[in-house]
Amino acid sequence: MSAFDAAVGRDGPNHVGRAQGSPDIQHSAKHAAYALASKRIIAGYGFWIFLLSDIVMFSAFFAAYAVLVDATAGGPSGRELFDLGNVSIETACLLLSSFTCGLAGIGARTRNGFWFHGAMAATFILGAAFLGIEIREFMGMIALGAGPTRSAFLSAFFTLVGCHGLHVAIGLLWLLTMMAQVFAKGYRPDILRRLLCFSLFWHALDIIWVGLFTMVYLMGVTQ
Amino acid sequence: MSHAEQDEDSHYVDTAPGDESLDGYEAAEEIRTYLIGLGLxxxxxxxxxFITRTALVWEPSIPVALAVxxxxxxxxxLVFFLHITTGxxxxxxxxALAFGVLIVLxxxxxxxxxMAHMNHNMMPIDQIMQMQS
Known part of the structure; x- marks a missing residue:
């Protein structure tokens, strides 16, 4: 029988393995390590499913945007409003922050505090820069009279991009929490599981941004 | 967990999304993975x-190229940052990812x-106004 089986229990509600074998469950000290490892798998897998459901929610906003993109009600269109210079800086910030977030994960695995906190701080600065540029862009559009109430196109735009920005803001708060928890409690297995979930969340935000800058900004400027 | 213990059953063990494979962990190798991902x-x-600003690309093909x-x-x-593999x-x-992609599509x-069909089949707005008056 597989070690994974012994750790989780064959018929437990959290059974995510495909293992088969004799059903005897050993409760030896040897398997304590496996129990921790499998909890990490379960937490990561559960969070993965949450992220996929989050992406499904985003797909509804993407669909609404794609349907309403031409419904400008005589107001400004994306071609007049979008500044690709801003968007390229935002994209660079988010891509680099995804990279530094990965480095922070390596820092945590190798128990290198300097590396971990440095990479997390870099991730925070890049994420905050992204959010600052986005808020400035929104304020500029609202000042031009192109706020979310102007047309169906702008309602869909602010909902979609704003929802992503909200996720980034929540991610930044989570990032600070993780830095504080590692600082105060060290690299405990439960803290490392939260870190795994955080890095999944942060990478997923970057994946959504790839769809977003392509469909909203680049296609909006070319069409 | 030691590699030897895992060997026999490694076929049945799962990896958490975002985690490297369980056997053998090298920080230098993982940094290399992230660097390749960042470069690509x-x-x-x-x-x-580039292709949104240049005239080099045939214009009607740009949206398709952007999507690709x-x-x-x-x-x-997914591969280099989230470590999703086919293993x-x-x-x-x-x-789980395949199901998510199905729903998104x-x-x-x-x-x-x-919505394109409904727009196509809808009477132009000025004709609707005429019918109402």
């Missing part, structure tokens, strides 16, 4: 931004398809 993602992003580049970049992120330890992660393509 940067390249694809630069090409995306975006999907490629999402793939790069036996990743079957659950890939199946149904929602987006279905919405566009239906």
């Amino acid at each position: 993602a940067t390249l694809l992003t630069l090409v995306s931004f 580049l975006a999907i490629a970049q999402m793939g790069v992120h 036996p330890d990743n079957v659950n992660n890939v199946l 149904l929602v987006i393509v279905g919405s566009l398809w239906i």
